[in-house]
Amino acid sequence: MSWAGPFQYDIGKTNNRGENPVEVVFDDSLPTLLCLSHLRWSFVYQRPQHLMSRFARDYNLLFWEEPITTEAAEPWLEVRPDASGVQVLVPRLPEGRAGEASERDQRELLNGYLDKLGVGNELLLWYYTPMSLAFSDHLWPRLTVYDCMDELSAFRGAPPELIERETELLRRAELVFTGGYSLYEAKRERHDNVHPFPSSVDVEHFASARQPQQDPEDQARIGFPRLGYYGVIDERLDLDLLEKVADMRPDWQIVLLGPVVKIDPAELPRRDNIHYLGAKAYDDLPQYLAGWDVAIMPFALNESTRFISPTKTPEYLAGGCPVVSTPIIDVVRTYGDTGIVRIADSPEAFVEAAAEALADAAEPDRLLETADGILGDMSWEFTWSLMKEKMTCSM
Structure with missing residues (x-):
């Protein structure tokens, strides 16, 4: 018409x-x-x-x-x-x-x-x-x-x-x-x-990541352990932090999903253990999340992140994944004392927090029980x- x-x-x-x-x-x-x-x-x-x-x-x-x-x-x-x-x-x-x-x-x-x-x-x-x-x-x-x-x-x-x-x-x-x-x-x-x-959060949608799933083809070739992020890749991400974490733990694989916006792709850190898989459909995110050991939110602390309240925090938890974040105010307020969302203010602290989050895999029942208690009616x-x-x- x-x-x-x-x-x-x-x-x-x-x-x-x-x-x-x-x-x-x-x-x-x-x-x-x-x-x-x-x-x-x-x-x-x-x-x-x-x-x-x-x-x-x-x-x-x-x-x-x-x-x-x-x-x-x-x-x-x-x-x-x-x-x-x-x-x-x-x-x-x-x-x-x-x-x-x-x-x-x-x-x-x-x-x-x-x-x-x-x-x-x-x-x-x-x-x-x-x-x-x-x-x-x-x-x-x-x-x-x-x-x-x-x-x-x-x-x-x-x-x-x-x-x-x-x-x-x-x-x-x-x-x-x-x-x-x-x-x-x-x-x-x-x-x-x-x-x-x-x-x-759409709990039902992301909770499917708690079940074993076939790894997406572009992620299946990546080794373990995996630290994953999905979302827009722009000036809100701390690229220097990502680079330093990758250098400090070359045995860890960092998986980044999302479109690159408002920054030159040439500015992105390039390491053998940093993997940019591009933008993914919302429906496909749980399948990627299911293959991660730790979900990360490596946000820079600047004017553009001063007031953010990342949607991905409860989505990661609904998927049964422990989280490591830089000290974004609303993340600290809401999740900082939960024990499964760890806050790190430096590359060294980020690596330490991620190592602790990897240890959570030994107690999956406690992780999921805590996550479900946090999500409540969100x-x-x-x-x-x-x-x-x-x-x-x-x-």
């Missing part, structure tokens, strides 16, 4: 995992939730995907991504239905469109698509990036939610106007969620309806239900 006019809307027929064709479904009886995100739906599967796929049960869910350059002479909107019920919307803008021209194109594409769907007064807005205000600040939703999952202004390459736009978004939003307690403390003085929702389903309650109370 496509609509012609000043702007064109092309409807894709497959979801982001290339599965069976998925048609656009729009239920006039449901309100519409428009999620404006700096992360792409088909990128690393994390907080936005977990939450929006659940909100799609109760809303017509539109997921608006940042624009992509097109060779076409005119802007158009790609509409990619996902099997979860989410409609992924990708603005395609002619090369060279930036600044006010880009914002104007996105505003017109958004307005046109909302009009085509017949979205009326039952619109809710959910922001992951304040930068989206540039083309959506004219909308009058029943509710505006700001889910501040990261301190984006501290990330490499952040637009200078982001801080000013966040101030405006905090003024407009009726409800603010944060991705951890450190972020909550940073935002609670700036809004009177802020609620912390730290990282949750499910995405529980987080989603609590967020729904906060939204209902705020409308």
Whole structure:
């Protein structure tokens, strides 16, 4: 299906995992939730995907991504239905469109698509990036939610106007969620309806890693013991730490899964015992995790990690893997005294903590019992239900 006019809307027929064709479904009886995100739906599967796929049960869910350059002479909107019920919307803008021209194109594409769907007064807005205000600040939703999952202004390459736009978004939003307690403390003085929702976990999905599985082909050739990490490889990782740990223990194999973003791949440490296996699908992560002895979070301590609350911490534990992390504030607060998430502030301490974590393999029952006690009700389903309650109370 496509609509012609000043702007064109092309409807894709497959979801982001290339599965069976998925048609656009729009239920006039449901309100519409428009999620404006700096992360792409088909990128690393994390907080936005977990939450929006659940909100799609109760809303017509539109997921608006940042624009992509097109060779076409005119802007158009790609509409990619996902099997979860989410409609992924990708603005395609002619090369060279930036600044006010880009914002104007996105505003017109958004307005046109909302009009085509017949979205009326039952619109809710959910922001992951304040930068989206540039083309959506004219909308009058029943509710505006700001889910501040990261301190984006501290990330490499952040637009200078982001801080000013966040101030405006905090003024407009009726409800603010944060991705951890450190972020909550940073935002609670700036809004009177802020609620912390730290990282949750799909326990059932990652618990499959507790069972013996066939090693993925690209990991099977790697020896043991294995220290593993999955996630985006960017300025938040302490590359010097990784290099020193690899040098101190050449008999340990360090496995890194994930896309390299915002850093030059040439900057990555290269050692015979460091293995970069690239980005992996969310569905495949437990199979890799099952083949690790220790899961690691070698984050640098800098402005970009000051407020993070890594989703992978409970995922690693759900998979039955002990964890070694650098002293990220929210990790220390939540897991530092558990005995199965060890904190290390130097390469020497990291090696010592990893050696202790390897010894946990001798007591797997204690490890799993402790992990299950920590996870408790940290499910995405529980987080989603609590967020729904906060939204209902705020409308």
